[in-house]
Amino acid sequence: MMAVMTFRQALHDTLRDEMHRDENVVLMGEEIGVFEGSYKITAGLLSEFGERRVRDTPIAEEGFTGAAIGAAMLGLRPVVEIMTINFSLLALDQIVNHAAKIYGMFGGQARVPLVIRTPGGGGQQLGATHSQNIELYYAFVPGMKVVAPSTPADAKALLLAAIRDDDPVLFLENLALYNTKGDVPDGDAPAEIGRAAVTRRGSDLTLIGYSRTAFVANQVAQELAETEGLDIEVVDLRSLRPLDRTTIVESVKRTSCAVVLEDDWLTYGIGAEVAATISDGAFDYLDAPVRRVAMAEVPLPYSKVLETAALPSHEDVINAVYQTLDAVGRRRPAARR
Amino acid sequence: MSERTRSAKKGSPSADGSVPPGLTDEEGRRLLDFYRRMVVIRRFEERAARGYTQALIGGYCHLNLGEEAAVVGLVAALDERDYLFTNYREHGYAIERGISPERVMAELYGRVDGVSKGWGGSMHLFDVDHRLLGGYGIVGGQLPLATGAALAISYRGSDEVVMCTMGDGTTNIGAFHESLNLAALWHLPIVYVIINNRLGMGTTVEKSSAEPELARRAASYRMASARVDGLDPLATYEATRAAVAAARAGAPFLLEVVSERLRGHSVVDPAKYRTAEEVEALTSHDPIHTVGARLMVEGLLDAAGLAALDEEAKAIAERASAFAESSPHPDPSTLFDYTYATPVANDLHRLPGEPLFAARPRPTEVA
Ligand SMILES: Cc1ncc(C[n+]2csc(CCOP(=O)(O)OP(=O)(O)O)c2C)c(N)n1
Ligand SMILES: [Mg+2]
Numbered sequence: 001m002m003a004v005m006t007f008r009q010a011l012h013d014t015l016r017d018e019m020h021r022d023e024n025v026v027l028m029g030e031e032i033g034v035f036e037g038s039y040k041i042t043a044g045l046l047s048e049f050g051e052r053r054v055r056d057t058p059i060a061e062e063g064f065t066g067a068a069i070g071a072a073m074l075g076l077r078p079v080v081e082i083m084t085i086n087f088s089l090l091a092l093d094q095i096v097n098h099a100a101k102i103y104g105m106f107g108g109q110a111r112v113p114l115v116i117r118t119p120g121g122g123g124q125q126l127g128a129t130h131s132q133n134i135e136l137y138y139a140f141v142p143g144m145k146v147v148a149p150s151t152p153a154d155a156k157a158l159l160l161a162a163i164r165d166d167d168p169v170l171f172l173e174n175l176a177l178y179n180t181k182g183d184v185p186d187g188d189a190p191a192e193i194g195r196a197a198v199t200r201r202g203s204d205l206t207l208i209g210y211s212r213t214a215f216v217a218n219q220v221a222q223e224l225a226e227t228e229g230l231d232i233e234v235v236d237l238r239s240l241r242p243l244d245r246t247t248i249v250e251s252v253k254r255t256s257c258a259v260v261l262e263d264d265w266l267t268y269g270i271g272a273e274v275a276a277t278i279s280d281g282a283f284d285y286l287d288a289p290v291r292r293v294a295m296a297e298v299p300l301p302y303s304k305v306l307e308t309a310a311l312p313s314h315e316d317v318i319n320a321v322y323q324t325l326d327a328v329g330r331r332r333p334a335a336r337r
Numbered sequence: 338m339s340e341r342t343r344s345a346k347k348g349s350p351s352a353d354g355s356v357p358p359g360l361t362d363e364e365g366r367r368l369l370d371f372y373r374r375m376v377v378i379r380r381f382e383e384r385a386a387r388g389y390t391q392a393l394i395g396g397y398c399h400l401n402l403g404e405e406a407a408v409v410g411l412v413a414a415l416d417e418r419d420y421l422f423t424n425y426r427e428h429g430y431a432i433e434r435g436i437s438p439e440r441v442m443a444e445l446y447g448r449v450d451g452v453s454k455g456w457g458g459s460m461h462l463f464d465v466d467h468r469l470l471g472g473y474g475i476v477g478g479q480l481p482l483a484t485g486a487a488l489a490i491s492y493r494g495s496d497e498v499v500m501c502t503m504g505d506g507t508t509n510i511g512a513f514h515e516s517l518n519l520a521a522l523w524h525l526p527i528v529y530v531i532i533n534n535r536l537g538m539g540t541t542v543e544k545s546s547a548e549p550e551l552a553r554r555a556a557s558y559r560m561a562s563a564r565v566d567g568l569d570p571l572a573t574y575e576a577t578r579a580a581v582a583a584a585r586a587g588a589p590f591l592l593e594v595v596s597e598r599l600r601g602h603s604v605v606d607p608a609k610y611r612t613a614e615e616v617e618a619l620t621s622h623d624p625i626h627t628v629g630a631r632l633m634v635e636g637l638l639d640a641a642g643l644a645a646l647d648e649e650a651k652a653i654a655e656r657a658s659a660f661a662e663s664s665p666h667p668d669p670s671t672l673f674d675y676t677y678a679t680p681v682a683n684d685l686h687r688l689p690g691e692p693l694f695a696a697r698p699r700p701t702e703v704a
Contacts, residue, residue, distance in 0.1 A: 035539030058509035058545040125395030302458030303447035316690030329699030
């Protein structure tokens with residue numbers, strides 16, 4: 001059975017189901033209770049489960065995230081909401097120096113079954129400090145797991161997996177995805193963390209993204225199929241650490257070229273890791289340089305005009321696809337402009 | 338009439354039925370001036386809210402509605418040479434520091450004539466000339482910075498003071514405690530101001546602070562502190578003057594200003610977590626009404642005078658938005674102008690759609 005629902009609803013229902021299933025699941029975060037969450041993911045959960053399990057915290061990211069890590073060491077399964085990923089920087093020390101280290105540093109004696117849910121997303125004129133996509137900081141760290149769903153179905157499946165996992169998982173959401181809709185299967189089927197998905201088969205080019213950019217990749221592939229007859233394959237990374245290198249490489253072996261989409265800065269970004277992976281694993285198959293579409297290297301300005309100039313647009317993605325196909329020599333004559 | 342009291346009978350009854358003492362001539366003049374300023378902030382903020390619904394302002398937009406008396410009393414107690422750091426709810430502070438409402442509104446509109454040239458927006462107003470060293474959007478972010486500015490002043494042996502405002506919710510972030518401790522250890526010339534509007538976004542002070550009398554937190558650092566009624570601009574002004582004087586003498590101070598937030602956390606928050614009674618009570622505390630009423634009771638303002646003040650404030654707000662709307666958008670070619678102060682080799686000026694290296698197109702195959 002399936003139900004069509006929003007990304008937001010899928011997250012909400014999964015949290016609720018997991019709280020019913022496991023008494024150890026507790027929610028913590030700023031404004032998640034009385035205010036029902038800045039993005040209303042936790043709406044209604046305080047009244048259903050009470051203050052013991054849905055804990056409004058003071059504005060103290062380092063303190064409550066660290067407390068969640070400590071509680072996880074004793075077997076609770078805290079799901080922390082950090083209002084946006086920008087504010088996770090205040091908890092960076094606890095996450096990187098403790099959550100990610102405890103299992104290894106103490107020789108495997110304690111586990112940290114913690115989920116940190118947090119949305120990224122720029123493009124809403126929130127300015128330099130409130131528009132960052134810094135999942136990379138966490139994906140960089142061994143010991144962390146980082147997942148980044150792009151569909152309501154994956155939101156559910158990956159959240160189930162994250163809550164049941166015995167390691168700290170950064171669960172990346174995106175402001176622009178909360179209202180998107182899709183089929184969500186009923187039942188209890190967690191995804192496997194560390195697996196990408198080929199969400200669309202194609203032979204002309206591999207388009208790679210995660211979270212919002214995977215959504216964009218599917219949209220662009222669909223559009224170019226209709227308007228240009230192009231046959232684009234889409235890889236949704238879903239997991240940034242571990243990274244499913246095999247799926248990426250196998251796809252590029254089929255298509256011989258790739259465009260990577262990301263919402264963060266180009267330099268040292270997730271796209272850089274993907275491009276390096278392709279270079280390592282599919283060098284002989286490549287017919288064009290791996291192209292990255294990413295933000296301009298500036299602190300994001302508030303002004304709409306400047307912000308628009310700094311962020312990748314729909315046209316940027318399409319042009320990158322065209323230019324890459326041109327470099328391969330594969331554009332169909334009918335498609336030339 | 339004596340300077341001390343105009344007339345004991347002239348105090349206006351307040352909510353609890355008590356009658357505040359009458360005003361001296363000087364206080365009367367000051368209150369009238371403060372009121373005029375408060376009304377300017379009120380009308381400016383209402384105009385900003387409208388600009389937001391017209392989609393001329395984007396991002397987050399937090400207003401000083403309900404906090405006008407606090408804003409005016411606080412800033413009036415600073416000298417021109419003093420520095421101010423605030424959080425993101427700072428439009429009123431910018432105007433009170435003497436920045437033209439036009440340039441403040443232009444920043445909200447993201448235009449080149451804005452105080453931060455359109456780069457900062459509502460949350461990030463900055464103007465060196467008026468010694469407003471920033472609104473900051475990260476809760477608590479301004480505290481260590483303001484502390485450091487006070488360090489620079491103390492280091493140079495000059496006599497400016499730094500004022501650093503924050504909300505009640507901000508007292509729970511680590512940076513609050515780290516900063517106050519540093520300032521106390523180093524005897525820095527700084528006044529930390531908590532605008533206690535009783536709410537973070539929707540979380541009350543009692544739910545977020547184990548010691549809800551926030552001024553008492555200063556005791557942990559053996560720092561002097563005070564709590565003042567932020568709906569009374571004169572009381573706020575007097576308390577702030579004392580705090581600033583202490584800071585100027587090298588004794589940092591924590592001032593809690595109890596205030597109200599009339600609307601939601603930001604323009605888009607309908608504040609549904611508030612009960613009808615709370616909203617009702619808010620309106621009766623609205624400092625624009627209470628101070629206006631007091632001036633009338635004191636005989637310092639009549640209905641016509643009040644209306645004239647209001648018209649003037651509305652005109653200021655309208656001029657500000659007209660100016661903002663006619664100010665140009667920044668040119669996209671300026672996108673890379675402010676990444677580095679010292680130009681540096683290999684700074685990447687690549688637009689999102691551009692490749693790092695242009696790939697050479699091959700001749701197209703015939704399908
Ligand atoms: C580090 C950090 N965490 C969370 C937020 C989101 N946030 C913005 S304002 C706010 C509430 C702040 O309340 P308070 O300090 O009382 O200031 P007020 O808005 O009432 O002026 C929160 C949680 C943020 N901007 N920065
Ligand atoms: Mg507050």
